[in-house]
Amino acid sequence: MIGVKERTPVAERAGPEPATRLDAAPEPAVRVERLNAYYGSTHAVGDMTLELPSRSVTAIIGPSGCGKSTFLRCLNRMHEITPGTRVTGQVFLGNEDIYWQGVDPVEVRGRVGMVFQKPNPFPMMSVYDNVAAGPRLRGWGLSNTDMDALVERNLRRAALWDEVKDRLRRSGATLSGGQQQRLCIARALATDPAIVLMDEPCSALDPIATYRIEELISELASEVTIVVVTHNMQQASRVSARTAFMLAGEDGVGRLVEYGKTDELFTTPRDERTEAYITGRFG
C-alpha cells in the first residue's frame, strides 16, 4: 500500500510554503518531509513538511476534516492499516525514514505510541494486563517481578497508580472514562516509546478528567515527545510548546498553514486564515 519512495530534490518543491518561523528545532524527534496521505483516490493530507522538537509537546489544531488525525496516523504508520490507503513522502525518526522500503511498521509502532480519541482499554483484560499488554504482545518475555515493576512504573507515570493499586485485577472497563484514558496512556508508555501520539485524547471526557490528562501531558513532556491533535484551542495553548495549524483547501486537501511557537501563533498569527480560525471566525 505504501507508495514507492521518490526522493524529491528540495529545489523541485512546488506550492506555497507554509508560514514557519522556527529556528531549526534542537535535535528534532520527528522530521516530516513532503508527506501526502490518501484514502483511495481522496487526497487527505498534502505536502506536510515540519520538524517536531524532542521532549516537548506539539499541538495540531484545525477544523474537522482538515486531515490532522490522518497526519498523526502517518507518524506511526497506522494510516495504512485502513484498506485502500496510501502514503508518500518521508518521516524521519532520528536519521531513519520510517517509510523506507525495508522498515517494518510493527517495529515503528513500538517506538511511536498512540492514545486514541475514545478510551479503548482491552475489556477482557484487567488493569494490570492492559498495561502489560504491549510488552506481552511484542513478546518481551519479562519475569513476573520485572513485569510487576513495569506495570507500577507506568501506572505512576500516568498518574493512575494511587487510584488503581488496590484493584489491579479488576477489568479495565470498570474504571471511569478519565481513568480509562490514563490507563490507555500507561499502556502506551509501557513499551517505552520515544514519541507518543494523542488523537483528541480528551474529547470524550468531562472537564475535570480533561484537566488531569492535560496536567499529565505537561508532566510527560520532560520524558517523551508528544504530538497531540485537538479541537480545543485552549487545550493547545495550555499544553503545547508548539502548534501547527492545518486547514483543508478548496480542493479538500489538508495542508499545513502555520507552524510556530504556541504563544506566538495564538497571539500574533502570521497567516490570516490562522487568525480567522483562532478568533472563531470559521471552523
Place this chain on the structure above:
Amino acid sequence: MNAALALQSGVGRNRVLRRRHVLEQTMVVLLGTATLLAGGLLALILGYVIVRGLPALDLAFFTERPRPFGVTGGGIAPALIGTLIIGLVAGVIAVPIGISAAIFVVEYRSGRWAEVVRFAAELMAGLPSIVVGVFVWAFLVRGVIGNYAGIAGSVALAVIMVPIVGRTAEEVLRLVPNSLREAALALGAPRWRVVLNVVLPTARAGLATAIVLAIARAAGETAPLLLTALGNVFFSADLFKPMAALPLQIYQYAVAPYDDWHTKAWGASLVLVAVIAAVSLLLRLAIRRGTAS
C-alpha cells in the same frame, strides 16, 4: 358555543385516541399470538418427546446395547457413545477450519479472496446433507477407507459444521470493535498476536455460540451418517469401523413394527435433545467461567 366547540373537539380527540388504543391492542394481541405459536410449537415438540420418551428411560436403556430384531429390551449405549465420539471428532475437524476461515475473512480481508471464501461458505451451508453424505461415501467409504467407518461420519458432519461455525464466527468477529485492533496494533503488536491475544479473547463468548450452533445442527443429522458411519449394534470405539449414533438408532427403532421399540425411539430422541442441550450448557458455562477469572 365556545364550550360546545371545545367539547366537540375534545370528543374528536378522544375518538382518535381510542382508535389508536384499539390499534395498539390489536397489534399487541397479534404479535403475542405469533410469539405464543412459535414458542408453543417448541414446547409441544419438547413436551411430546418428553411424555413419550420418559417411559423408555431406565438404567438398562443407558447401559445395554440393542437387542436382536423383535426382542424386547435393550438400550442405546453404543449409540450414545458413538454420537459423542463422532461429534467430538467432527468438532475437532470443523471448528479450527471454520474459525480460521472467519479470521481470514475478517482480519486479513484481502478483498476478492475474502469474497470467494464467504461465497463458498454460503454455498456449502446450502448443500443438502444427503449430498454431503453421498460425497463422503464415494470418497472415503468406497475410496480411501474401503468400508463404513465412524471417521467417515465425523468428516460428513464436519463438512456440515464448517460453514455454520465459519459464518457465525465471522459475524462475531466483526462485532469486536476496531478500536481494540487499532489499540493493539499501535502497541507494536504483529497482526497474528492481535488476533490471538485481543480479538479472539474478546469474541470468546460469541465463538462458543458459533460452536454450539454447529454441534446442535450436526448432532441430529441422520442422512449423512446412514451413508458413512452406518450404525452398529455392538460397542465400538474404533473410528475405522462402523459406529453407532443416536439419530441412526432412533431411525432403526422407529421403523420397526414393535411398540417397545417405538417407545425406545422416543426415549433415544429425548436423550439426543438432552445431550445437545447439555453440551451447549457446559460449553457456555466453561466460557463464562473463563471470562470471569
